[in-house]
Each structure stands twice: as C-alpha cells, then as structure tokens.
Amino acid sequence: MLVNGKDFSSRASKAPADAGLQQQVSNLKTGFVAARARAVAALPEYEAMRDAGAAIKDHTLANLDFYLERFERAVVDRGGHVHWAADAEEACRIVREICTRTGARTVTKGKSMVSEEIGLNEALEADGLDVVETDAGEYIVQLAKEAPSHIVMPTVHKTTNEISDLFFEHHRRHGFSERVTDAAELIAQVRSVMREKYFSADIGITGANFLVAETGSNIIVTNEGNGDLTCTLARVHIVTAGIEKVVPTLNDASVLLRLLARSALGIETTSYTTLSTGPRRPGDADGPEEYHVVLVDNGRTKMLSGAFRPMLRCIRCGACMNHCPVYLAVGGHTYASVYPGPMGAVLTPMIARHEAANELPHACTLNGRCQQVCPVKIPLPDLLRRLRHEQWEDGFIKGRSRWGLGVWSWLATRPALYRVATRLGVQVLRWLGRSRGRIGHLPLAGEWTAGRDLPAPQGTTFHAAWAKRKRQP
C-alpha cells in the first residue's frame, strides 16, 4: 500500500486554499450527511440494528478461524478455490499466478478497497496485463492516475470539467472526438467503453462487502451494475477480501446490508446486491469458468489480538469521513493513504507501520461524531487516542510535541499546582486580549493564530466555576 502519512500537516495546510476541492467536499457535508440522517430517522429499529450489527461482527471475529474454514469448505464444495495471503505481496502473487496460468491479458475490476490496499493494479500492470477499473468513479481516478479520495465516492474531489478534459484526452481512441461536459454524456462514454471491456476480459476481479460462511458466497453491492457484469462475463472471477469480511449466515449479511446502504448513501438499498457462489454450473449460459477467493490478512490478525479488534467490525460505509470536520476540511488525498478519514487514521497505522503513518492519528479533534454515526459502533476516538499513546511509548513523538506533552502531563498530575497554573494562565490570556476580547498572536502557537484569533477567556477557570456551582444550593 502506498502510504505517505508523514507529511499530513504540510498537505493539510494547502487544502483549504483549493477552491475546487472545497466545493466538492461541501457536497458531502450537505447531501450525504442529510440523506443519512433522513434514512436513519425513518427507521425506528435503527439503534437496535446497530447493536445487532456490532454483535454479529463481534461474534464472527471471536470465532474467525471457525467461520473462515466453514466459508472455505462451502466454496470448495461448489467448485471454487480459496487462497490465503499473509500480506500484500503474497496476495498479489496469488492473483498474478492465476493470471499467468490462465493466459490472461485483460483484467476488468469491480471496486475493491483491498485490491488498492495491496497495490494489485500496479503488480498486474508490471506483468504487462491490461487492467481496467469498471466503476465509473474508479475508472476516472485510474485515467487521472490518482488515488480515490473517498472509499465510497472515489471522485468526490473531481469537478465535471476535469472529468470532461480527461475523457476528451483518453476517449478519442474509442471514437469519441467531441469534448462533452454533460454528466449523462460522460457516463454514456464510460458505458460504451466498458461494454467492450466486459466481453473481452479474461479475469474479473471484485471485492466483497461480505463473505458468507453458510453458502460460500461473496456479496457485492453496486448502483452501477459494473461489479456484477465484471464477475459474470470474465472467464475467471477472483475475489479479493480481507479476512474480517466473513459473516456466518445470509441473515447476518442482511442486517449489515441494511446498515451499510443507510450509512454510506442514505438509502434503503443499492440498485444491485449480487451473491456469487462458485463457477459456472453445468448447463449455465453465462458465468465464470473459475472462481477464486483470496483472503487477505495484511495486518488484520494484529488488530484481532488486542484493543484494536473493534476496528475489524468496519463495513467500509464511509460515514465516519462524511461526518469528520478534519476530513471535510482537508479532503481524502491529504491522508495519502488508501483509507482516509477516521477509519483510515486507525487502519493505516495498523496495516502499514506506525512510522509510515505517524501523523494520521493526530488528524482528529476527538469530537466523537465518527463514533456517533458508525453503524457498527466502533469507538474510533478511543482507538485514535490509544494509537497516540502507543506512538508516545514507542518514541515516535519527538521534539516540541514531546516536550510540551511532558510538561502538560507533569502539571496535570499535580492538581494543586495545576489550579494555580491555570488561574494564572487565564489571567495572562485575559490581559493579552484586554482591548478586543480576542488574541491575534500567541507565542508558541504562531501557526495556529496566523489563520484565526483566539477568543480571550470570559470568566474564571473551569475548576473555579465548578466549585462555585457546587457551593450554590
């Protein structure tokens, strides 16, 4: 996985000035947040469903070996193959070997975040394969040689004009020589290009929203129908999925599908929910000749063993990023990781190494909205706090931050001294803001005050106010 979580802050400081990005991201703020709120309000059973969803995932994770083995058996019984990959490199090698053995030249892909996580496209392209993303959004970012900026809406950062330029440049060879700017005409071009690709594909790769132990099925949800055509028309269907994607039964999947559609898009269901179970059966007129599932660990067993297990409940809905003030201010690319936003700030350091993503757990105000909207109740702020703590313990936090935090913790663990110091601090800040009620420049926080004023304290310290309140009858 391409991770560059080190320079988060320098990228973040440029994002607010990117007018195009800000416009696009504001669509998330209004459209998706409101749609989710409406969908949730319309379902009195929603809270009970969240509890049920979290319980299903916890039960499955506590018995993960059992359910994966049952899933494997069900796939094999129906003529499919299951492969196990400890890391990204192994996962890519398994897919590459299938491509080589079947003499594949073209690969169509449905949306799969795991395939991005393991760097599958790059690995296959290095082998000389023609790899095409079929989801309109993934195709657009593939043409632009960019990464998706959102796990559900990969093109949320791109304007229609940019897409128009991109197609004008790339679609001439498909017979489209006019520059079009209408969304419907642009999508019509994608439809036309992909029809050819679906029929000529040797390998169709999709992800899995869920794997079902009961039947050995993988489930994908789409609104476009691209993943569904990908896995039906190619000669070989390969599923890449994290080991945490398995659920016991179809009924369990139904509970989670209800949560997923509402949390991701504010709808009751996507246009298509497709279950694939093994290869073409005798007499079938369509369907793949081979069916493979690649189960990817890549850091997941590390999460399974300890305090980060709840992160493996994640169903990749993206609600946490849609509601995250940091994500909404800086956009997905600032995280420079396959998984952006709050869930990415936890996942990336666990999948990659701490040092490759050491700024990400700090890209959080701990406001808690992500946890409030998470359909499977992942305590994201707690996990981020824990990551920060681990970074401190491991010595990744250095320089002024380490020194400052050291002073703070020394002071905060001495209540009497802390009260004196804060009382003094309030007086100093009040004095600094005496003329305007605001402070335009603060020593040691010059970067922060360069963009905004700090309001001067309006009363006394919290401790003093609290003590006074307690004295009142």
Add this chain to the structure above:
Amino acid sequence: MTEARRDTVLARIRAALGDRHRTRDELATLDRRLNAPPVGVRPKLHDDPLSQFITKAQANLCTVERIASLQMLVPAILRLLPPPPQKPDISVAPALAHLGWPADWSINFGAGRRTEPLSVTLAVAGIAETGSVVLRSAPASPTTLNFLPDMHVVVLRADDVVAHTEDAWARLRAEGGDWPRTVNIIAGPSRTADVGGIIVRPAHGPKSVHLVLCDS
C-alpha cells in the same frame, strides 16, 4: 506453498484469539447457528407486503404493471416495444420460452448480448421491505439478461412477494438442490453519481426496469 500460507494465516488468527480449543458444546452451538440462521431485528412493514412492494418498487423508479395470468405477458411486452413495422429483437429467459411468443419475432432464448434492447426474465421472489426482486441463475435463467439490456422486464408472481430479505433467503434454501451460482437482488435501474455528484441513469446496466406482477 498454498497449504503453508493457509496454515500461517489460520495460526495467526488462532493465536490472536488466545489459542483456545473449542469444546464439543461450543462447536455444536456454532453449527446450530449456521444450520438454523437466527433472524434478527427487521424494519416493520408499513402496509401489506404486496402493497408495500409496489410502493417501494415505484419509489425505486421501477414501473409496475399487473396482469391476470402469464398468458397476458406477450401482449404486455408488445406494448413496451417500438411500433411496427420494426421487428422485435429481444432476449427472453428460457424459463419463459413456453409462453407462445410470435413466430416472426427474433428472440434470443439465451445469455445476454452486447447490444440488448430488452430482456424478459423471471424473478423467484419480491421483497416488500425494499421493493426489490430476487433473480437466481440457472440454465433457464442467465444472469447477463439482468444487466445487459436497456430495458429489463422482470416477471414476478404476486404470491412470490415476501416481507423481508430473510424470507427470500428462506425460500431459496427451501428450494432444495444446491445454492445458486448467482443471486441478484435488483432494486431499480442502474445509476451513478460519480460525475459531479449528479445522478445519471443508466451507468452500466438497464436504463429502466419494468415489473410485471402476475396474479395467478
């Protein structure tokens, strides 16, 4: 090599879970949960299943038509096609081949084609909760007919409308035989919002979905 990779990952999982052996009772409980899947909390229906199915399907931008019997299907399809003298060129699922299709129509009773104006398929269930139809793959029911046409006509017996998705799974399980290779749950036309957040129909699949509810 393959075995070694499998053992590595499973050993890591077991170690992460504390390397605890399950007792015979625990295994029996897990097996029971798999063999008799529990049904959890489900959204309450606002209406009788058939009425809610129709309301929801229309809200999903499907068009819905009711016919008294399958004998009325061919005339219903004729009304959807462009007027003569154009000769209909459509695909029909082999499951519906026996319905007396006009001899002078050009009909493909097989898998979907690259250019496909209209296909007619048979659903195994309708789901009232979401207004979706459930289609299963079989030699007489190719999956590509669900995704390649411009207009997808789905025939559904009114008796096959169930309340929730879990009820559809129960039906498919009760059919006996092996679990189908492909099950498609379809809730409306193909769409995308990947260009500028504007909803466009269709993306890769059908532009329109027409449901024909058959009363007998």
